[in-house]
Amino acid sequence: MEGWNMLYLAGYETCLSLLIEDERFEAAVELCDHAGKMVTRRGMTQFSNQLLAMQLDLAVRAGARSEARRLAGELDRLLTGLKSNESLRWRGRVRAELAMARYETEHNAEKAALARISRMVRFCASHGLSRLMLRVLVRKFCLEARLENAAACRETLMNYLAHARNHGSFGAVLRERAAFREAALWLVMSEGLGSFDPTDIRVLASSLWHASGQTSARSGNVLAGLLTDREIGGLDELAKGHANKVIARTLEVTEPTVKFDIQNNYRKLGVNSRKLAIEIATQYGGKSTEMPIQIDDTPIHRVT
Secondary structure (H helix, E strand, C coil), rough: HHHHHHHHHHHHHHHHHHHHCCCHHHHHHHHHHHHHHHHHCCCCCCCCCCHHHHHHHHHHHHHCHHHHHHHHHHHHHCCCCEEEECCCCHHHHHHHHHHHHHHHHHHCCCCHHHHHHHHHHHHHHHCCCCHHHHHHHHHHHHHHHHHHCCHHHHHHHHHHHHHHHHHHHHHHHEEEEEHHHHHHHHHHHHCCCHHHHHHHHHHHHHHHHHHHHCCCCCCCCHHHHHHHHHHHHHHHHHHHHCCCHHHHHHHCHHHHHHHHHHHHHHHHCCCCCCHHHHHHHHCCCCCCCCCCCCCCCCCCCCCC
8 A cells, every 4th residue: 555655646746846847836736636536536545645745835836825824734733643533654744844844934934944854854864764865955955045054054965965975866956956056056155166075066066967957068067057158168268277358259258248257257166266266167177078977986077
C-alpha cells in the first residue's frame, strides 16, 4: 500500500509542479480534484493527507489567500495531532511542514517558518531522509537569504552542497529555481566567490545550471548562473588584460557600458578590484564549452 501511495504521490506531485511552473492554476486545481477522487476510490488515507499539503502549496502559489488559510488551519491541526483519527508518515510530515513553512513565509511569519524548517532538518537527519533533506535545506537556504542572515545562509548552503555532492540529486533546486538563484547571488555578493572552496563551487555551478532550465554550452560554469552573457563577455575580455576601450570595441558597446558591466561584475562576485575579478575569471573561466560538470573528484576545467 505504501508503494502505491509513493507512486501516485510522485506522479501527481510532478504534474502539479509543472502546472504551477507554467502558472496554469486552473488546470492544477483540476489535477488536485482528480487526485482526490482517486484517493476516495482507492481508500488511500495516507495519500489523502499528503494531498492536503499539495493543495496548500498550490493555494499559496496561486495567491488564493482564503483557501490557503483554510487549508493551513486543517493541515496545522493534522500536524499537531488534534485529529486523532488521521496521521502522516514521515515523508508526508516533511512535505506538510514544508507547505506550512511556505504559507508562513508568504504571510510574513519568516521566523516561525525558519523554526519549522530547522526542526525538519533534524527530523530528516534522524530518519535518514536524504532526498527530502535536500528539499528542506534548499528552502532553509532561500529563507535565510530572505532574512539576510549571511552566516546562517552560508552554513546551510555548505550543508546542502555536501548532501548534493553525495547524492547527485538536483530536484530540490528545480522546485525553488528562482529563489535559489536569487539566494545564491545574494550570498556570493555578500561573501565573495573567492571565499568558497573550489569543490563547493563545482557543486554550486551544477545546482545553478539545473535551476536555470537552460542547455547552454557554458552550463558547467558557475559564472553562467550568476552573470548575464554580456557581463561574462566583459569578464572574459578583462581576463585577457584588455583595457575598457578595447573591450568596448570587441563587444560593440560603449565604454560607459563596459564600466557599468565591470562594476556589476565586482558587485555580483563580491570583489572590489580588477585584479580579484581577473583571478575569478581565470579560475572559473567565462566561456567554457564543457558540458555540465560531474560531481566527482575530476579537476575543474579552467580556461587558459
